[in-house]
Each structure stands twice: as C-alpha cells, then as structure tokens.
Amino acid sequence: MSAEVLVAYCTRSGSTAEVAQAISKSMNKAGILAHVKPMAEVESIGDVKAVVLGTALYIGHFPKEFHRFVTRFQAELTKMRPWIFVLGPTENKPEHFSSAGTQAHRDIARYPWLRPADLQVLGGRFDPEHLILPFPMSLIMKIPANPMRKMPASDIRDWERIDEWARKIADQLTATV
16 A cells, blocks of 8 residues: 555534545555544644545534644645545535535635645535534524424435545545655
8 A cells, every 4th residue: 555645524423424434445445545533633644645634514614623623734734735525415406516515615715725636515414313513503403493403314425426536536646656
C-alpha cells in the first residue's frame, strides 16, 4: 500500500461515519492506505499525502466541528487540495441536490484558502428516532406540531456512487505517487 490518506468526518447520528468508513475501505482495496477518524479526534494531519473531509448539512450549514477542524488545520490544508463529501438530501430530488450543493459551496467559500480537489454532494439518511440535535433544535423537535416529526425515515446513500468516487480518488493518488 502506498500514499497515506486521512478520512476525517463529523457526524451526529452516524450516517457520515458510515460513508467515511466505506470510502476508506474502497481506497484500501485500491491499494491506498486510508485511515478514518472523527474530526474531533484528529490531533495532527502530520505527513499524510491527502485528506478526505466528510460532513453533513444541518439546516443548510456545516456543523461547528467542521469549521473548527478546517480553521485548526489551515496551514496543512492550504498546502493540499482535500476531497470533500457532504451528505445532504434525504429525498432523491434533483432540486434538493442542487440546493445542497449551493449551501455547501457557500460554507466552503468562508475559507478562500481551502481549495477542494472535488466536492461531492451525496444523498443522506434521515432517521427521526435517532436524530441527535444540539440545543435549541433538540427542544424544538419535542414540539408535537413540528413538521420534522412527521417526516418519514429515509436513506438515499448511494453506496455504488460512494465506492466509485473513492476509487477515483485512489486512482488520482496512484497517478501522482
């Protein structure tokens, strides 16, 4: 195995972590050594050859954990072009993917020095029974009239597309080693 890759993610209900694990597994199969860690547990980017960042959109924005991570590791991330995946839509509608892409690019634009090699908006998972939200959203979810309480559970993560994207990254890394 060659080129070491860090796949760092932030998640609230585990969906983004599962995608990060799948990306790592696909890259390892392709001969690229990839390690997965929650962003909050990354102490150093060190001398990895590449970084893949994963997050979800929550009410149109990346979580604070993502912003803390890119700010903390600005010096290292400025020297590379990380790949970024964003879990967004929970319904397979083109307009939802387009809107999520716009929102993701807006959050990335806060960091003009962060130049992603690629940004992929992927389908996400919504499970109201296991939704972990920060205060005050957690309180708002308890209101019986909240429309989110009536949303059905869904999982539109496309595992073939995720595997294909990870192999594409592995191919790019193999070509530059």
